[in-house]
Amino acid sequence: MSRWFGHPWWLLSILLVVALVAAYVIEMRRRKTRALRFANLDVLRSVTPGARDRFRHVPFGVLAVGLLLLTIAMAGPLAERDVPRNRATVMLVVDVSNSMMATDVAPSRLEAAQAAGKRFADELTAGINLGLVSFAGTASTLVSPTPDHNATKNALGKLKLADKTATGEGIFAALDQIQTLNSALGGDSHAPPAHVVLLSDGKQTVPESPNAERGGFTAARKAKEENIPVSTISFGTLTGTVELEGPNGQMQRVPVPVDDDSLRQIANISGGNFYTASSLDELNKVYSTLREQIGTERQRGDNSRPWMIAGTLLVLAGTAGALFLNRRLP
Structure with missing residues (x-):
């Protein structure tokens, strides 16, 4: 009763x-x-x-x-209702491999990802720690989790493309940042809930197997152990192409279709959710859904x-x- x-x-x-x-x-x-x-x-x-x-x-x-x-x-x-969280950590992990220059999503996959990410940062509940990791062949922590969401917005505007796709490295870097913040807050028992949001368009290329020591599936299992869900967004279409320089120095058109399967598997392994988006509008809707899930919590109140x-x-x-x-x- x-x-x-x-x-x-x-x-x-x-x-x-x-x-x-x-x-x-x-x-x-x-x-x-x-x-x-x-x-x-x-x-x-x-x-x-x-x-x-x-x-x-x-x-x-x-x-x-x-x-x-x-x-x-x-x-x-008493009744349950959604109330804004005042404590949480969110790490955005954004793919900046060369396939993100494809224009199947206008004006390009990367520019659309930047615009949607900035909107997500703008509308995320104040007080939530937000950080940013970019990855191509390696991962770079651009913003450590902080309640200053403008830092993430500014960093999103400076993303640069690079070769290869090391999805696992991006996830591991995000987990490291979350653990560093948790340690500063007094350990996992005092840590706020955390969530990783991974946006990518392609299949992992470094290492070749996602089950390798630094692969995407291995990173997802590590996230599961630490109770940090990784929600993935497969961004792009099956018909995307990019212009890359070939072995003979000439430019050639290379297909870069999205890889839903691996991103879905990462979300399933870690306990997160899998989304697809093939336009800026769809990506904004996905981020809106994630913002509601992450930025609010169900509480029983009067x-x-x-x-x-x-x-x-x-x-x-x-x-x-x-x-x-x-x-x-x-």
């Missing part, structure tokens, strides 16, 4: 409402008995309007329901106000009805 009410013992007051209803019923029966015993029925019917007689118990019923709702309000009903309002209105309505229909209080 304490799961649903803050002060469940107040529910015993319902017995008083039940007793009041019982007393009312008994009194009405007594009045009817006295009326039938001493009154002339024909005269009684002539002086008692039928409509008023039919509705004369309604005000008391409304009043009784109002008292019942007020009794429930006193018991402090929900007595609506019960109090409804109960008070019904008590007032019942009292007014009694005065109007019966010319007296119940």
Whole structure:
């Protein structure tokens, strides 16, 4: 019962409402008995309007329901609601491999990722620690987790493309930053919840196997051990291409389709969520969903106000009805 009410013992007051209803019923029966015993029925019917007689118990019923709702309000009903987090850590991990220059997402995959990332940083709940890691052949920590979200926005605008894709290195770098912050806060027992958001468009190339020591799947298992989910965003289309310099020095068009399978697996292993986006608008929607998930938490809190309002209105309505229909209080 304490799961649903803050002060469940107040529910015993319902017995008083039940007793009041019982007393009312008994009194009405007594009045009817006295009326039938001493009154002339024909005269009684002539002086008692039928409509008023039919509705004369309604005000008391409304009043009784109002008292019942007020009794429930006193018991402090609880309800779950989403409230902004005041403590959390989020690490954005962004792929800056050369495939991100593909223009299948206008104006390019990288520029769209930068714009959506800045919007995410702008709208993320104030007070949440936000950091940024970029990765291509290696990973670079551009912003350590901080409540100053402008730092991440500024760093997003300076991302540079490079060769290769080391997805695992990006995740490991993010985990290292989270652990460093947690240590500064007094250890894991005092650490806020953490989340890694990984945006990439391609398959890992360094190392070749995602199950290698520094591979993406290995990093995902490490995140799972540390209870840090990695949510992944597969960004781009299957028809993306880029212009790269070939062995003979000439430019050639190379297909760079997105790799949903590996990113989905990373999310599944770590306990995160997998998303796809093939446009800036879709990416903004994904970030909006993640922002709601990360920036809020479900909490059980007091929900007595609506019960109090409804109960008070019904008590007032019942009292007014009694005065109007019966010319007296119940």
